[in-house]
Amino acid sequence: MKNAPINLLNFDREALEVLFVEMGEKKFRASQAMKWIYGEQILDINLFTNFSKSLRESLNESCVVEVPELLSEQVSKDGTIKWLLKVDAVNAVETVYIPEKNRGTLCVSSQVGCTLNCTFCATGAQGFNRHLTTAEIIAQVWVAANQLGHTLNERKITNVVMMGMGEPLANYNRVLPALNIMRDDFGFGFANRRVTVSTAGLVPYIDKLNQDADVSLAISLHAPYDDLRNQLVPLNKKYNIKTLLDSCKAFVKNKRKARITIEYTMIDGMNDKPEHAHALCQLLKQIPSKINLIPFNPFPGNQFKQSKPEAIERFKNICMKSGLITTVRKTRGDDIAAACGQLAGDFMDRTRRSSELKKLQLEVVA
Numbered sequence: 001m002k003n004a005p006i007n008l009l010n011f012d013r014e015a016l017e018v019l020f021v022e023m024g025e026k027k028f029r030a031s032q033a034m035k036w037i038y039g040e041q042i043l044d045i046n047l048f049t050n051f052s053k054s055l056r057e058s059l060n061e062s063c064v065v066e067v068p069e070l071l072s073e074q075v076s077k078d079g080t081i082k083w084l085l086k087v088d089a090v091n092a093v094e095t096v097y098i099p100e101k102n103r104g105t106l107c108v109s110s111q112v113g114c115t116l117n118c119t120f121c122a123t124g125a126q127g128f129n130r131h132l133t134t135a136e137i138i139a140q141v142w143v144a145a146n147q148l149g150h151t152l153n154e155r156k157i158t159n160v161v162m163m164g165m166g167e168p169l170a171n172y173n174r175v176l177p178a179l180n181i182m183r184d185d186f187g188f189g190f191a192n193r194r195v196t197v198s199t200a201g202l203v204p205y206i207d208k209l210n211q212d213a214d215v216s217l218a219i220s221l222h223a224p225y226d227d228l229r230n231q232l233v234p235l236n237k238k239y240n241i242k243t244l245l246d247s248c249k250a251f252v253k254n255k256r257k258a259r260i261t262i263e264y265t266m267i268d269g270m271n272d273k274p275e276h277a278h279a280l281c282q283l284l285k286q287i288p289s290k291i292n293l294i295p296f297n298p299f300p301g302n303q304f305k306q307s308k309p310e311a312i313e314r315f316k317n318i319c320m321k322s323g324l325i326t327t328v329r330k331t332r333g334d335d336i337a338a339a340c341g342q343l344a345g346d347f348m349d350r351t352r353r354s355s356e357l358k359k360l361q362l363e364v365v366a
């Protein structure tokens with residue numbers, strides 16, 4: 001039986017170099033191939049014109065350069081774009097582009113579903129199907145770049161955040177090469193600090209990431225006390241707040257001066273009182289950090305409500321007074337279910353899910 005072809009999108013530069021050396025070629029073929037794939041956005045090996053005909057033929061025998069099929073593109077009234085990509089016969093994932101005045105942020109998925117089951121997240125509610133491959137992760141950037149007309153000179157995407165579906169650090173070995181390609185000059189060439197990994201707190205992998213990749217880190221904290229965080233982020237029972245923040249401290253120390261983003265979803269009556277804000281500031285005293293408050297986004301079947309604007313404002317002011325940079329994340333793309341925590345990709349369920357969501361949003365507005 002013939003082996004399945006190797007998708008070159010699964011390899012970062014180092015791994016591609018090994019591949020070419022094993023083929024009896026020089027290492028620099030790796031950066032040449034990457035320039036074609038990511039720089040020129042060309043997927044046909046026959047068009048790699050600085051490769052000899054025989055090299056192209058032998059590559060074609062065992063390799064492919066493939067991105068998932070684009071199933072749909074939805075554009076929000078605020079300009080946010082959501083793409084649905086078919087990764088296999090039964091699974092699809094979502095990628096979201098959020099244009100702002102001076103930047104364009106791409107929100108990338110790392111898994112189909114998620115294992116962590118945070119009680120306020122639609123992806124968690126959907127269950128876990130499988131990890132994405134490196135190719136499926138980096139292809140989200142490729143497809144977005146291609147759809148947006150992003151080039152190395154005309155950069156529509158300036159930041160990438162691993163805040164789509166899934167827990168990126170639970171899929172570490174496939175996410176890491178994708179992070180490398182994002183930041184490689186022969187890949188997408190994003191600056192280190194503009195590539196952010198967001199985690200619910202998988203401590204051993206935060207420590208590993210600290211060694212392996214110079215990227216920005218965002219922590220989904222959501223609560224200043226363990227008993228409350230246990231309810232919202234069940235992973236806290238394994239790695240509690242102290243363990244998590246110790247690991248954050250080591251991360252910042254190593255990266256010198258880089259601030260960690262603390263994500264805090266604001267849920268009405270749960271975690272949005274002044275006492276929570278004071279306790280949070282106390283916790284963050286030791287860690288160079290900034291707080292990003294995320295108004296909870298509702299989804300079908302979930303009982304939580306978004307905090308009142310006054311509660312968010314009050315919380316923000318307390319944090320600011322204690323000297324922490326605090327921003328409120330604007331809800332973007334909620335009319336196309338593209339906001340934080342609303343991504344649910346699996347296209348088998350698509351119609352039912354989106355109609356349910358519309359119903360719920362109408363209720364919320366009313």
Ligand code: SAH
Pocket residue numbers: 118120121122162163164166167168198199200201218219220221263264265294295296297298299340341342
């Ligand atoms: N697994 C990663 C990436 C998840 S999504 C992580 O936990 O960090 C990015 C952010 O959206 C996380 O902070 C997550 O907690 C938050 N989020 C999830 N569901 C949400 C919802 N319904 N409303 C607002 N934010 C939500």
